Amino acid sequence: MKDIFVVAIFIFALINTADQSIHANAQMYLSGTNDYMGEVNFYMEEQPFGVVISGSVNRLRPSSVLGFHIHSKPIDDSHNCTAGGAHFNPYNVSHGMPRDPITQRHIGDLGNIQTDETGRAYVGLVDHYMSLGTYNNLTDVLGLPLMIHNLTDDGGHTGKGQSNTTGNAGTPIACGTIRLG
Numbered sequence: 001m002k003d004i005f006v007v008a009i010f011i012f013a014l015i016n017t018a019d020q021s022i023h024a025n026a027q028m029y030l031s032g033t034n035d036y037m038g039e040v041n042f043y044m045e046e047q048p049f050g051v052v053i054s055g056s057v058n059r060l061r062p063s064s065v066l067g068f069h070i071h072s073k074p075i076d077d078s079h080n081c082t083a084g085g086a087h088f089n090p091y092n093v094s095h096g097m098p099r100d101p102i103t104q105r106h107i108g109d110l111g112n113i114q115t116d117e118t119g120r121a122y123v124g125l126v127d128h129y130m131s132l133g134t135y136n137n138l139t140d141v142l143g144l145p146l147m148i149h150n151l152t153d154d155g156g157h158t159g160k161g162q163s164n165t166t167g168n169a170g171t172p173i174a175c176g177t178i179r180l181g
């Protein structure tokens, strides 16, 4: 009887842990079209560990380093990426890189992705500042658009052009809304 009780506690603990995890994904499209390019998954389990971001996106410019951000305004099903506005920046700080302290990067600053010679980019990173859902309403990225730009994000802080706001990453060329699922 005691063994059954221990097993029951263990199973309850497992289910309870699973309940706290949140899965989301962004289906990525070429800007202004319904041309599908790939999927990026977001996974948050126990906080404050962070959000695991993984996936792959195809049909990008081959052998390129391209800016990768979450922007601040929801987009609709026309996938007009420029409608996504500025970077998601709830703390109103300057642009930076994922490795920078929270006072020197936007929550939406995810750096760059690298494409291979076929134009595919694999995404794999853990972000320690963003969140999903009600864990932290300020840093929640659900409903916001994930963007890939046509140029390389310079990392901010260079003082050149729009380095402090956009990283001089140019126009967004692909985007998708981060949704539960």
Ligand SMILES: [Cu+2]
Pocket: 067, 068, 069, 070, 071, 087, 147, 149, 169, 172
């Ligand atoms: Cu951007």
